[in-house]
Amino acid sequence: MAGMRVTKPRVALVETLMKLDGPVSIERIHQQVGIKSCDLVTIYRCLAAFENLGLVRRSYLHNGTCLYEQTLGTDRHYHIVCKSCGKTDKVDYTLPDGVEQRLQDKGFSHISHVVEFFGVCQACQQVSIPARGTTVDMPVRGTSVDIGAGV
DSSP states (O other): OTTSOOOHHHHHHHHHHHHSOSOEEHHHHHHHHOTTTSOHHHHHHHHHHHHHHTSEEEEEOTTOOEEEEEOTTOOOOEEEEETTTOOEEEEOOOTHHHHHHHHHHTTOOSOOOOOEEEEOOHHHHHSOOOOTTOEEEOTTTSOEEETTTTO
C-alpha cells in the first residue's frame, strides 16, 4: 500500500477483497470485513484511496450502485450485469485500451474509463413474467389487481 500507513482496518479490507469473487457492493464488503472491526466511513475512504493506487476497480450496476473489485493479479476485464437479478459475469474484451493510449499520445494524463454492459441473463429470461394487462388474485384479501393498468 504505497504511501499509506498499514492499519488493521486496511489490512482487513485487503484480505476481504482478496477473498471475494467479482465486483461487490460497499455494504457487502463492510459486512465481510466485520461491522465491529471497521466502520462504513473507513471502508469508503480506504476504497477511494485503493482506487487511486490501482488496487481496486470501481464498476456500476444499471441503477448506479457502486461495486468494487480488487485488481491484484487480474487482467483488465469488464462485466455484463443482469438487469433482473444483478448477477455479474466477466467480459474479456478490451476495446477501450487503445483509446487510452491515443489520448495519452494527445497529451492527456491520469486517464480512466468505465465500461459496463447490461442485459438479462438466460436464467431470468426463463422466468415467466405476467403479460401486460393480466389480473392477479391477491392472496391476503382475495382482491385482484390489474398489473398492466397505468403502465
